[in-house]
Amino acid sequence: MRRIMTALLAFLAISGTLVVLPVYAAPLPEAEPVSTSSTEVAMGSLEEPAPAADVQEGTTDPVVGVAEDAPTLTIRKTPVPEFSLVGVTWAHDPAVADTVVQVRVQDAAGAWGPWTEVEPETADQGATVDTGAELRSGTAPLWTGPSIGAEVELVTRSGTQPTDVRLDLIDPGTSAADASLTAPAVEGTAHAALSMPDVHSRAQWGADESLRTWKPQYAATIKAATLHHTADSNSYTADQVPAILRSIYRYHTVSLGWGDIGYNVIVDKFGRLFEGRYGGLQSTVVGAHAGGFNTATFGVSMLGNYDTAATTPAMVDAVAAIIAWKFSLYGVDPRGTTVLTSSGGGTSRYKAGSKVTLPTIFGHRDVGSTACPGRYGYVQLGAIRTKVTARLQAAAPVQTISSRYASEPALQQALGSPVGAEQSQDGVVWQVYRNGRLYSSPGTGVHLVWGAVLARYLAAGGPPALGAPTSDELGTPDGVGRYNLFAKAASVYWTPQHGAQVVWGGVREEWQRTGWETGPLGYPTGGEEVISRRRGTYQQFERGTVYWSPATGAHEVHGSIAAVWRSRGGVDSPLGLPTSGEMETPDGQGRYNHFANGASIYYAPSTGVRVVWGGVREVWARLRWESGPLGYPRTDEALTAAGDGTQQQFDGGGVYWTPVTGAHEVHGVIGQAYLAAGGDKALGVPISDELRAPDGVGYYNHLAKGASIYFTPATGAHVVGGSVRDVWGALGWERGVLGYPTTGETASAVSGARVTAFTGGRVYRSSKTGTRAVxxxxxxxxxRRGAEASWLGLPTSDEYRVKGGIRQAFQGGTVTVVLATGRMVVARR
Incomplete structure (x- = not known):
């Protein structure tokens, strides 16, 4: 050290200068493919659980629509190799549609977290697509963070039970690059009118391309964007996002057999964009995100659950930015509609071949039986459309009023000469001409408004009220009407019959969803009016009405459904305002509207228009509406036989409600047996829904007047009631010595007596001997001796113990079994 210092001092003495050497920071770690892994735990099925699994009665945390003793497939695995994402999959079967899965995990310290209900995976690859892997169904992936144990409970509320159930525990691997993402690496296209926002590539989040088995397929063009959420955790950090994406990628690719991640783009809550499905963001690559509607759509998914938490401004801005760029490539109008053809399958609400008119930016729930993108995500669709429009307009070439007027001789001839100087207000500039006006603003360009449309625009308040025009006056496709679009989500439409009318805000958005004037509503016939007691507004159209309130939003009713609603009182009816427009049922046979006070009106050609509401509707909804075992409603609600409640009949059964019992259904073979036995008049209303017996073989309903109906495929459906049911129940129901009933109560060979047969015996009832099981x-x-028709007659006692055996007394004698030998001793009295 002394030698080094001496040399340094000598150098300073010569040069008089201290040279400071540069200090280099360690380079950021480079992203590279990250190896992920899965721990697959077989669970089997309810009928054949895997060795490590079990079947228990009910779920630990109550689940709506699931009985306390419902058979539940469960497994608990700990310790297992560390994982950070969990999912449950099963053999692909479209008939499995009402399965509920609850999960809880154990952290590295050994603490168990709370139970979490995992939503079904409603994104869909499509059963006909060759992915190069086995296609499976399952839950959405759930990010848990580092965990070493998992417990799962799976129960089916109705319909087909899943088979080959499997617990998938996914380790996303680790990468030093996760915490230091470099500048986004995906590059845009040179011909785009709008610059591509920053997008992190698949390579940057560590996608292992060796996992991918799906060969990219491409649509002819892009027509629309679909908004999703991953229905996952909202508590993630920025550093965790790459690992979450790798986990979802492996789950979609390997566990579900899709061959790749389903979404085209994923957006995190920090507003960062990530490349999803392989094949090029600028291309028309087909995703796996909206069952029946994957082709010609661009799937953008928000990372998190936006049914339980609000979206962030950064996230919404990023969604708008990527959609605006995509639309700029393919000339899509964010304020318009498009017609898509459903390929059906999966959770699609539309059967294959259905042509559906949709906004060019729509939510997954608009086409699928799902809550996606969550209630907080869905309400952002209007803001996203506005933001996308603004981005596209800002990228358009700048044009002035004078330059446009000077460059278009036909426009000069139509408008005539200018009157006065240009004027401006609220950032909008306009020039008055003899026959109309030209308006301009930085975000909208220069547009023509004239005639009756101009008069209505000015009467409505002009630029301060409706904003600048965003289109010239245009003709409608049917050649009847004329219209202009305006910046503040407004339009003015004119027809010879109805004149010029303003449509704006939520009402306009709903009208747009239905297909503007070419849809079921037709043209507006008047302006927006206030609902009584100032609860909202409404606007009449040729064939229907759109209603808006702060609580419900804007929704239309039309046709026969509207007629029935108005017959019940309309806006002042107990049903309340509509909370949905008229929608098509998934089977394509029916139509429906939902209403604010827990009501729906359904129409089908075979059943007509029916109102379903209250507790009856809750049960029907729990059983998957018309897609479930009840089918469509075929009657209106009516009083029960006792007059203490209501009942409603459906194609496949009935739902009964009283204040004491609540609402419960009977359907199928049990429902037929119930009606054949006299229904609620004879047996009382059901006090349970149809439930599965603990052995997984039979089904049953309990009824208010002390009866039950039990069914198995081998024995059929039979009523067991009164004291017979009491005896059977005391002996353990179907799990006891008697087993399942094989007949209802019938006349005995002894006058005045009745007998019910079971797989393991009989129960006799008479006023002289009571109710006894044999x-x-x-x-x-x-x-063997002829039962009650023999000299033994009816049983007069239950079995009882005697020395060395068991005995039962009958009218004519006794029958004793000697326990040591099994010998039967029959004695007369």
Missing amino acids: FGAIGAEYL
Whole structure:
């Protein structure tokens, strides 16, 4: 050290200068493919659980629509190799449509977290697409963070039970690059009118391309964008996002067999964009995000659950930015509609071949049976359309009023000479001409408004009220009407019959969703009016009405559904305002509107228009509406036989409600047996829904007047009631010695007596001897001798113990089984 210092001092003495050497920071780690892994745990099925799985009665945390003793497939695995994402998959079967999965995980410290209900995966690759892997169904992926144990409960509320159930525990691997993402690497296209926003590439989040088995397929063009959410955790950090994406990628690619991640783009809550499906962001590559509507759509998914948490401004801005860029490539109008053809399948609400008119920016729930993109995500669609429009308009070439007027001789001839100087207000500039006006603003360009449309525009308040025009006056496709579009989500439409009318805000958005004037509503016939007691507004159209309120938003009713709603009182009816427009049912057979006070009106050609509401509707909804075992409603609500409640009949069964019992359904073979036995008049209303027996073989309903109906494929459906049911229940129901009923109560060979047969015995009832069960060895001997038709007559006691055996008394004697030998001793009195 002394030698080094001496040399340094000598150098300073010569040069008189201290040279400071540069200090280099360590380079940021480069992104590279990250190896991920899955731990797959077999669960089997309810009928054949895997060795590590079990079947229990009910779920630990109550689930709506699931009985406390419903058979539940469950598994608990700990410790397992560390994982950070969990999903549950099963053999692909479209009939499995009402399965609920609950999950909880154990952290590295050994603490178990709360139970979380995992939504079904409603994004869909499509069953006919060759992905190069086995296609499976399952839940959405759930990000848990580092965990070493998992517990799962799976229960089916109705319909087909899943088979080959599997718990998938995914380790996303680790990468030093996760915490230091470099500048986004995806490059835009030279011909785009709008610059591409920053997007992090698949390579940057560590996608292992060796996992991908799907060969990219491409649509002819892009027509629309679909908004999603991943229905995942909202508590992630920025550093965790690449690992979350790798986990979703592996789950979609390997666990579900899609061959690649489903979404085209993923947006995190920090406003960062990430490349999803392989094939080029600038291309028309087909995703796996909206069942039936993957082709010609651009799937953008918000990372998190936006049914439980609000979106962030940065996220919404990023969604708008990527959609605006995509639309600029393919000339898509964010304020317009498009017609898409459903390929059906999966969770699609439209059967294959259905042509559906949709906004060019729509939510997954608009085409699928799902809540996606969540209630907080869905309400952002209007803001996203506005932001996309603004971005596209800002990128358009700048034009002035004078330059446009000077460059278009036809426009000069139509407008005539200018009158006075240009004027301006609220950032909008206009020039008055003899026959109309030209308006301009930085975000809208220069547009023509004249005639009756101009008069209505000015009467409505002009630029301060409706904003600048965003289109010239245009002709409608049918050649009847004329219209202009305006910046503040407004339009003015004119027809010879109805004159010029303003349509704006939520009402306009709903009208747009239905297809403007070419849809079921037709042209506006008047302006927006206030609903009584100032609860909202409405606007009449030729064939329907759109209603808006702060609580419900804007929704239309038309046709026969509107007629029934108005017959019940319309806006002042107990049904309330509409909370949905008229929608098509997934089977393509029916139409419906939902209403604010827990009501729906459904129409089908075979059943007509029916109102379903209250507790009856809740049960029907839980059973998957018309897609479930009840089918479509075929009657209106009516009083029960006792007059203490209401009942409504459906194609496949009935739902009954009283203040004491609540609402419960009977359907299928049990429902037929119920009606054949006299329905609620004879047996009382159901006090349970149809439930599955603990053995997984049979089904049953309990009824208010002390009866039950049990069914198995082998025995059929039979009523067991009164004291017979009491005896059967005391002996353990179907799990006891008697087993399932094989007949209802019938006349006995003894006058005045009744008998019910079971797989393991019989129960006799008479006023003289009471209600007695005969089963087992004594029952077999009794039957061999001719049962009640023999000299033994009816049983007069239950089985009871005697020294060395078990005995049962009958009218004419006793039957005893000797326990040591099994010998039967039959004695007369």
